[in-house]
Amino acid sequence: MTEVTNPPGTTASNGSAGPILEVNDLRMHFPVTTGVVFRKTVGTVKAVDGVTFSIQPGETLGLVGESGCGKTTLGRCVLRFYNPTSGQMHFRGESLTDIRGGRMRELRKQMQMVFQDPYSSLNPRMTAGQIIGEPLKIHRLASDPKQSRERVAEILSLVGLDPSMASRYPHEFSGGQRQRIGIGRALAVDPALIVCDEAVSALDVSIQAQIINLLKDLQDRLGLTYLFIAHDLAVVRHVADRIAVMYLGKIVEIAPRDDIYANPLHPYTQALLSAVPVPDPVVEAARPRQIIIGEVPSPLNPPSGCVFHPRCPIAQEDCSVDVPELRELRPGHWVACPKV
Amino acid sequence: MSVVLEIEDLRTYFDTEGGLVKAVDGVSYTVEEGETLGLVGESGGGKSVTALSGIRLIPTPPGRIVSGRVLYKGQDLLELSLDGMRHIRGRAIGMIFQEPMTSLNPVLSIGRQLTEPLITELGLSKYDANARAHELLASVEISDPERRLAQFPHHFSGGMRQRVMIAMALSCNPAVLIADEPTTALDVTVQAQILELMQRLTEERGGALVIITHNLGVVARYADRVNVMYAGKIVERSSATAVYGDPRHPYTLGLMSSVPRLDLPVTERLVQVDGQPPNLVDLPPGCAFQPRCPYAQEQCLEAVPELMQTVDNHYAACFIADQLGAGAKAGQA
Ligand SMILES: Nc1ncnc2c1ncn2[C@@H]1O[C@H](COP(=O)(O)OP(=O)(O)OP(=O)(O)O)[C@@H](O)[C@H]1O
Ligand SMILES: Nc1ncnc2c1ncn2[C@@H]1O[C@H](COP(=O)(O)OP(=O)(O)OP(=O)(O)O)[C@@H](O)[C@H]1O
Ligand SMILES: [Mg+2]
Ligand SMILES: [Mg+2]
Numbered sequence: 015m016t017e018v019t020n021p022p023g024t025t026a027s028n029g030s031a032g033p034i035l036e037v038n039d040l041r042m043h044f045p046v047t048t049g050v051v052f053r054k055t056v057g058t059v060k061a062v063d064g065v066t067f068s069i070q071p072g073e074t075l076g077l078v079g080e081s082g083c084g085k086t087t088l089g090r091c092v093l094r095f096y097n098p099t100s101g102q103m104h105f106r107g108e109s110l111t112d113i114r115g116g117r118m119r120e121l122r123k124q125m126q127m128v129f130q131d132p133y134s135s136l137n138p139r140m141t142a143g144q145i146i147g148e149p150l151k152i153h154r155l156a157s158d159p160k161q162s163r164e165r166v167a168e169i170l171s172l173v174g175l176d177p178s179m180a181s182r183y184p185h186e187f188s189g190g191q192r193q194r195i196g197i198g199r200a201l202a203v204d205p206a207l208i209v210c211d212e213a214v215s216a217l218d219v220s221i222q223a224q225i226i227n228l229l230k231d232l233q234d235r236l237g238l239t240y241l242f243i244a245h246d247l248a249v250v251r252h253v254a255d256r257i258a259v260m261y262l263g264k265i266v267e268i269a270p271r272d273d274i275y276a277n278p279l280h281p282y283t284q285a286l287l288s289a290v291p292v293p294d295p296v297v298e299a300a301r302p303r304q305i306i307i308g309e310v311p312s313p314l315n316p317p318s319g320c321v322f323h324p325r326c327p328i329a330q331e332d333c334s335v336d337v338p339e340l341r342e343l344r345p346g347h348w349v350a351c352p353k354v
Numbered sequence: 355m356s357v358v359l360e361i362e363d364l365r366t367y368f369d370t371e372g373g374l375v376k377a378v379d380g381v382s383y384t385v386e387e388g389e390t391l392g393l394v395g396e397s398g399g400g401k402s403v404t405a406l407s408g409i410r411l412i413p414t415p416p417g418r419i420v421s422g423r424v425l426y427k428g429q430d431l432l433e434l435s436l437d438g439m440r441h442i443r444g445r446a447i448g449m450i451f452q453e454p455m456t457s458l459n460p461v462l463s464i465g466r467q468l469t470e471p472l473i474t475e476l477g478l479s480k481y482d483a484n485a486r487a488h489e490l491l492a493s494v495e496i497s498d499p500e501r502r503l504a505q506f507p508h509h510f511s512g513g514m515r516q517r518v519m520i521a522m523a524l525s526c527n528p529a530v531l532i533a534d535e536p537t538t539a540l541d542v543t544v545q546a547q548i549l550e551l552m553q554r555l556t557e558e559r560g561g562a563l564v565i566i567t568h569n570l571g572v573v574a575r576y577a578d579r580v581n582v583m584y585a586g587k588i589v590e591r592s593s594a595t596a597v598y599g600d601p602r603h604p605y606t607l608g609l610m611s612s613v614p615r616l617d618l619p620v621t622e623r624l625v626q627v628d629g630q631p632p633n634l635v636d637l638p639p640g641c642a643f644q645p646r647c648p649y650a651q652e653q654c655l656e657a658v659p660e661l662m663q664t665v666d667n668h669y670a671a672c673f674i675a676d677q678l679g680a681g682a683k684a685g686q687a
Contacts, residue, residue: 080541081512188630189397218397219568220605220627223612227623245542248571252614252624275616289546291571292617293610295594298575305546309513 032107033068034207034239035092040065040101042087046314059313061087062098063263066340071206074233074240076254076271078247078286080310083260085243089209092241093125094118105207123153126200130212132192136184142195143180146170149202165202173198174228190221197228201236209241214249226253247290251275256346259283262313262321265340269347279349281326320351328353358529358562359385359408359446364422366400366407369415373635377403377417379586382661385530385562390553392577392594393566394609396631399583401566402452405532407432409447410439426529444475444526450519452534452566457519458507464518465503471525490521494551513544520552524559531556532564537572549576570613574598582606585632585642588661592668602670602678604647641672649674 042062047053061084069075077085091098094110103110105121113121129135136145146166149155156162167177173194184192193213200208210229214222230253232238244250250257251271258268259280267280278284285306292298308325311317317324323333330353340348366378378400385391393401406412408424408431424431426446434442451457459467468490469483478486484503491499494517507515516536523531533552537545553576556563565576573580573594580597582590582605590603601607608627629646632638638645640655647654653673661671672678 080543190630218631219570219609219613220396221631223614223624223626224628226614227626230623247542248614248616251616252620271620285543287616289542290616291546291569291575292615293570293574293598293613294615294617295574295577295598297617298571303546303550305550306543307547309511309544310541 031071033104034071034073034106035241036068036102036104037088037092038066038102038104040088040091040103041099042084042091042096043099057314060263060316061313062091065101065260065263065265067258067265067268069207069239069241071239072233072237073256074242074254076250076257077241077243077260078245078250078257079260080245080286082310082313084263084313085245085260086211088260089127089211089241089243093127093209094122119153123203124205125207125209126203126205127209127211128193128196128200128213130215132189132196132216133184135196136192136199138184141181141183142170142175142187142198145184145195146180146198146202149199153203155203169198169202172201172232174224188221190217190224193217193225194228197225197232201232205238207239207241209243211243212245213242215244215246222249229253247287259286262310262316264321264350265348266322266350267348268340269344269349273344273347277347279343279347279354280322280351281328281354282322285325285327356387357384358387358426360423360425361404361408362423362425364404364407364424365420366403366412366417366422367420368417370635375634376586376637377634378407381422381583381586381588383581383588383591385564386579387562388556388560389578390556390563390565390576392573392580393564393583394568394570394573394580395583395589396585396605397568398631398634400586401583402534404583405449405534405564405566408532409443409449410436411449441475444471444528446529448523448526448528448531450516450523450531450533450536452538457522458515460507462506463503464505464507464510468503468518468522468525471522475526486525487521490525491518493524493555494518494521496521512540513548516540516544516548517551520548520555524555527559528561530562530564532566534566535568536565538567538569545572570598570609582609585634585637587642587671588669589643589671590669591661596665596668600668600679602664602668602675603643603672604649604678605643606670607678608646608648649678 040062041064044059044061045055046057046059048056065088079085090096143166146169147162150162150165156165166180170177170180175194214225217225242253254271256270257274258265261282267283278287288304306325319334319336320338323329338350338352340350342348362382364378364381368375368377381404395401407419412419419432465487468487472478472483472486487503488499491502496502496517537548540548552563567573577594580594581588584605590597590606597606598610601610611625612627614624627646632642640657641659644650644654659671659673661669663669664675
């Protein structure tokens, strides 16, 4: 790697407190094995391959990209569900890669995750109250059952559910209500950073808006920081302050929200934005359609050079050779393409 | 324009543990030659069951088609014997299913799966069926058909699999192609490729295309007319421009204003439809949307509004549809 002196994101607000999360040249490679008895490694999936970014306190960083590009893996590395292959991560200046044990548990408490699937991410045999109360127990945040019950009731109303619903089981709730329980579980330990992994993707449009509004309200009230992972670019635009676009394990563009939507620079970002249909037939009829060819290649066998070059409309010969670095083309606007 | 498929007062119910689910409850619509028809609505609203009823693929029990007619060339598909149905099904309606894994058999080669209906339903010889399978793969832009026909579904990427399913649905040259969430599992860039392909094929073949989806952008881009479903009923129907530009049912209105849009400035909060989706075994009295409706009045609890014309060819099932003109949308936002 060349100089990573100024990771994308830190330049925008080189202010007082510094970033809440800093990720530097992070890699997560999974071995691919065959055989049942004698396992043989036949290759590596470079799910996350040299990712650098940071998030400021109270900020929402949106992470977009197509299926399999490594969004979930990145989120899971940040929360240390995975042990990254290489790279550094710092939470409020403290290294996440070096610490263990009690301190790790303490930091984990400050970082929580909300999952995509409101159906499978909740234990069907626990009541809503038990689900939200469990992290309180694990982290010993309630001194007695009464205090725990009060806190659960408080959280239920915080996420827009009636405290009397504490005794109900997940199957007695609708999808949107289950997602509220999932958010409540994450909030129970009073976290600073929440990774939302496709938290609204499975919901109906009419319910999606409720949950997005709830996440924004909670951010305002509790000063939360979000890493907001989603594949719906319109949803991400609505919630994020800055947006990172991933393709095959790499960030190809990262910029403030309005900048990236008004002025996408990377050919992949441009293709992605043009592929999203606008829910308005009049607007659609007048819109040019720029359809890019091909599909996302397998991360087992990624293209050489720039991983996007086989699908890129402006690729030139050297694109299959040189791996592009992120360059800051405008304040806070970083692009990994030498041709723009 | 001539009508190629006509669905009349279709009712499909399911007996479930919780009670009777009226998944489709009095749905009527037509599909016209050459058009792309969009079917949108809340999850569980009955979109898939509407389509599956038409080709008689409702699991019985628990499901049963209680009433209705599905008219193709003057013939009621619901009255045909199973044998007659098998003969006509592929020519009347080609279907791309919502669950991709249920429609491709993992242990049969793509060639086998493509040629079989051609042989059994159209009576082609093995040789002709094979030639037609080549043609079909080429038409969905899959190169090297010879090699591809010998392969199995797991050799194909998600987008390629969807292309194969389109080829299969088109194999008997159906009058109507129904695509149930054809791109939900696909990446945005591949989704655009597949939709363009389906639209091009529909134009070339002169058939009609029905797209079932909850993606309002997809319908806006491709559909000529739109049906909006809620709790087993069609609550609004008109041209795409009218349904999007001048929605007359409060559910459609809420749907249109709650979806974040890339082409408009970001607002602080999204307009949201309050409340929860309906529980089909325990529907509220009167209009099913009434508990969530900001305009609900007393009469909405007392009677179920019929789908009626408000302005030219614009239908809505709401007592105050006439007052919900373009002005109301601005007022609500
Ligand atoms: N535990 C694992 N072992 C091996 N490979 C993995 C593992 N987790 C993820 N991968 C692979 O890493 C790549 C990135 O996966 P990841 O789930 O992070 O993608 P994603 O961007 O979240 O996709 P989606 O939008 O579909 O959720 C994929 O090719 C995936 O198959
Ligand atoms: N086999 C079945 N047994 C019992 N109920 C069923 C069955 N199939 C469908 N239903 C019910 O019928 C209703 C309509 O389902 P349908 O699949 O048509 O909804 P949909 O509009 O296609 O929703 P989605 O957008 O989620 O695909 C649902 O409430 C569903 O639970
Ligand atoms: Mg993921
Ligand atoms: Mg469906």
